Amino acid sequence: MDLTVRGVVRRFGPVTALAGVDLTVAEGELLTILGPSGSGKTTLLKVVAGFEIPDEGTVRLGSEDVTLAPPRQRDVGMVFQNYALFPHLTVAQNVAFPLEMRRMPKPERDRRVAEALALVELAGYEARLPRQLSGGQQQRVALARAIVFNPRLLLLDEPFGALDRKLRESMQLEVRRLQRRLKLTTLFITHDQEEALILSDRVAVMNAGRIEQVGTPGDVYARPATRFVADFVGESNLLEGRASGDAAAEVPGLGRIALARAAGAAGDRTTLLLRPEALRVGAEAAALPNRAHGRIVETVFLGLSVKLRLRLDGGLELLARLPLRPSEPLPAAEGETVPLGFAPEDVHVVGG
Amino acid sequence: MSSVAEARAAPSRARPDPERARERTLLLLAAPALLVLGVLFVWPLLRLLSMSVADGTLAQFEKAALDSLYIAVLWDSMEIALFVTAICLVLAYPVSLWLVQAGRLGFILGMFFLLLPFWTSVLVRTYAWMVLLGRSGVINRMLRDWGLIEAPLPLLHNLTGVLIGMVHVLLPYMVFPIYAALLRIDPDLKRAAEGLGAPAWRVFLRVTLPLSLPGVFAGCALVFVISLGFFITPALLGGGRVIMIAMLIEQQVREFLDWPFAAALATVLLAATLVIYAALGRLTGGQAHAAR
Known part of the structure; x- marks a missing residue:
């Protein structure tokens, strides 16, 4: 489902983290928010996920205004930076968690979990605990958990930061393939400009709580709108x-x-x-x-x-x-x- | 582990091993404390334990096992310890939850009231409870003045008094492990659960509670074991009607001068404590491992 952010402002005391952000992510599109740390990209993600309520502005999913809705009512799948897998639950229980919360009957739940784990190539790992998995495998579990309930929107918060270079590249391609195949509307947050250029349909470059430019990777690279974008990208x-x-x-x-x-x-x-x-x-x-x-x-x-x-x-x-x-x-x-x-x-x- | 240590130890003959040297320095730093413990605690303890078998037989233990009084008291002591543990747990968990998310001022105030019993001498604290709980004590008078009760509630010189006094002192031992366990839970886990569709109570039951269990077990083990050896509080607040094993041991020494038998009872208490500790430790260890 498409995401529309209009005029979002978020202040923390004297600090303005978001100074009026407008953004549209089309259905099935992967849009990357690219910016240095402190640019407000994480705050924007939290506003979209529902962990922060903006001081001004609106967030819409499709035609529904979700600005004030609690996270659990948003149907948004999120992959956290550190994956945030439940350490006391097995892989299967982790992936089943959102289905359990939606009171899905057990047979269907099991089927969906198996499907999701097959999608991320982790069939056979159902009974393992997260700490028994490698970093890349943990990330796949987090991804499976975020997509298993057919979310309206997928959020990725710098999920590749902790992986070594080779694994990072293969995970990036895998996420991209999966996103295209499932036609998931995706908002991806990163400070890595290379990653942003490789993965995105469009890139939004953020600086000091504002979006400086939105465009295709080619556009942003070849025709930067501001000095900041020219300097930050490439x-x-x-x-x-x-x-x-x-x-x-x-x-x-x-x-x-x-x-x-x-x-x-x-x-x-x-x-x-x-x-x-x-x-x-x-x-x-x-x-x-x-x-x-x-x-x-x-x-x-x-x-x-x-x-x-x-x-x-x-x-x-x-x-x-x-x-x-x-x-x-x-x-x-x-x-x-x-x-x-x-x-x-x-x-x-x-x-x- | 041992193979690594061996591999490291082999070349250390030729050159100094910095790791070894560090360990030696650390041991040296702990030496004074170890010496004091050894002389003032371990040695007397061993002496006491050896007294129980001083006549070369297990007759003292036989006496303890055959006399139903001692078994009954040991059993009562465990029951009281269990009650105290349960009450502490019920009181401490909400307090710990609150402490984790309290602001700076709330945290300082909470800690102050929690630690207050530690800053008061046992006797003062216990007599203060007697003033509060007695038949014409502060609480009974207040309740009567308000017309809530007609006759004074029996709060002192019974199990109720003992439990109140013990819970008061032992509450921090339950709060701190639970608080620490709650503090260790990554806040992103709660966010993840919320984002995946869980309302607050399900986040608690499915994520927070299971991940805090190591703290719960640790707190229960501490409180239970410390309760088991309580002496002054039950002696004063129980008014002679509640007898715990520590009081019985004291009685053997003070009134009958039966050191060997007191030593045997003490040995039984120590053994029971160690067994419970080991069992809970194993449970806690397994839990802590799973939660990591």
Whole structure:
């Protein structure tokens, strides 16, 4: 069922955790709330789950206003950060808990539990206690418990944080598959921008109690609406300068930069975003309209790519990310000065 | 466990093992206390126990087992301890629940009243109860003034008085373990239960109560075992009509100077206590394990 949050404000004494949040999650969509700690994303989750009552605004599930409804009446499945499995109950009893609360007859309950455990590939683990399971298995139990009663909405509160990298990636894909298959409307909370980009239909970037931008992962990455989004999502070179009126801008340390379109009226302050992978290094830079020279001050090997920190004459530093193929050597070593260049189309005017 | 210890111990011949050194230092720190306990407690206890078999036979134990008085008193003592434990549990659980969610001020006030009996001498506390509970004591007079009763209630020099006095002192021993167990429960578990559709009373029955059981068992074991050896409170508030095993032992020593027999009774009490402790400990251990 679709979720609509309108004008939600939540204050804790002098602190405003949510400063007017509007958000819509369409039926069957996975929307990620991405933000640093303290951005208000956890408070928003609690408001949606019913553990916090907002000072202003409304929360709707479908057409029903649930702003003041207690959690037990919301039919919302939630996977907690630490899973919150009942330690004294077996896997099957944990998963059966929401069905038991709904007074479902035992035969049907057992059938649904078996189904849910099969979905998360934990058939055969019914009689185990949570502490007898690995972190990944515990998370699957938590997931099974959250979906077994066909919730109207699924909430995921940073569920992958405690897992090691490999397991995290496979769990992410598994959750995504399951969510698509069951067409579950899902609100996912994370501070990990990579995770947000991989998993989401849409991403809402939160900062200081507000949503700064909502869009597809591609949108948010390539066309950030604010400086915060540009900085928080992915790696970035943020260039401060002034618009020249035509399709160009004046950036201290780089000079005049050609843009795909005007960045504002002549003299306006502007922030330009250049992703590290759009910055060319070496011979291929020569043919591009925007050129400079930089000395390589740091090289970081990342497996599939290499990251270079380059210092320009004026002291300005730029990051470049170059694909790495085993057959090709690095274009230059640390300490060398290399030509740089980038295309006008690869420069995004932030907020423009 | 032992194989790990061995593996670690093997190379330690050649070089100093920091873990070992640390253990030695810790032992040294505990040494003064261990010495005091050994000299003033363990040694006299062993002396007393050896007295019960001083004549080389088990005659003293035979006497205790054959005389129905002693068996009856031991049985009564256990019954009283059981009553005290049950009453403490019923009173302590709600108090613990309240303490866990009370604000700072409520917590301090609650703790103050709970710990008050600890700051008062046993005699003062017990005589204060006599003033309150007597036939013309504060409580009876108040109830009569209000017209709630005609004749004074028998509150003193009977089982009721003993129970009131004992529960008063022992309540904290029940509250603290339960409070600690409740405090250890992850608040997200209650949230999860609520979110999954449980109303408050079902959250309590299905999550809070089972997870607090280790504390309940620990509290019951403490209160029961301490009750079993109570002496001053039942002696004064029971008015001679309630006899517990500790009073009987004291009587053997003071009136009949029968040290060997007193030692035998003490040994029986100690053994009974240890058995109950072990049994409850096993139950508690299993529970604590399941709750983790």
